[in-house]
């Protein structure tokens with residue numbers, strides 16, 4: 001495949017990942033540098049993709065360690081795999097935390113209710129507790145949705161580098177790199 005087609009396919013794969021239900025590349029591993037200087041990584045779900053704006057988003061909890069880490073060091077790396085097709089996409093870029101404004105509220109309202117329950121915990125992600133139900137506090141039931149919205153944020157990622165690895169043909173592995181230069185991309189082949 002030529003580099004132009006790979007570039008188009010890469011963005012198509014990312015866009016397809018944001019559709020409802022399980023999709024390849026939806027679950028991405030997001031790597032950051034922690035406040036202690038050590039690397040950290042966790043799964044996030046890709047929520048929106050816009051090639052024209054060079055933008056990817058995921059949602060997270062404002063209280064989570066990754067928000068503190070990204071507020072200090074906004075560089076982020078994401079990787080996801082399509083194990084059926086033996087494809088890998090890596091993204092290096094800069095993250096911006098959207099803590100308020102209409103985009104955050106719209107993202108909250110357009111999210112599936114089940115994915116929003118975690119934002120309603122009284123304890124911040126990563127807080128120690130004696131049993132799982134302690135996260136929601138001592139009152140019966142769980143706090144209302146408005147509690148969740150207070151903790152919810154959107155993370156925008158502006159890719160600076162995209163990396164495509166295709167191992168679907170064992171005899172001809174292909175790897176391509178796209179580096180952002182101003183408003184365009186410089187593309188090239190790299191060794192797999």
Ligand SMILES: Cc1cc2nc3c(=O)[nH]c(=O)nc-3n(C[C@H](O)[C@H](O)[C@H](O)COP(=O)(O)O)c2cc1C
Pocket residue numbers: 027040041042043044045046058059060061064065066067125126
């Ligand atoms: C399938 C799956 C999807 C997840 N999606 C998200 C997500 O979209 N956003 C998020 O903040 N955490 C998500 N998590 C939880 C994170 O991987 C992580 O445990 C949590 O955000 C705390 O991360 P931190 O301590 O590095 O901030 C997901 C976990 C799983 C297993």
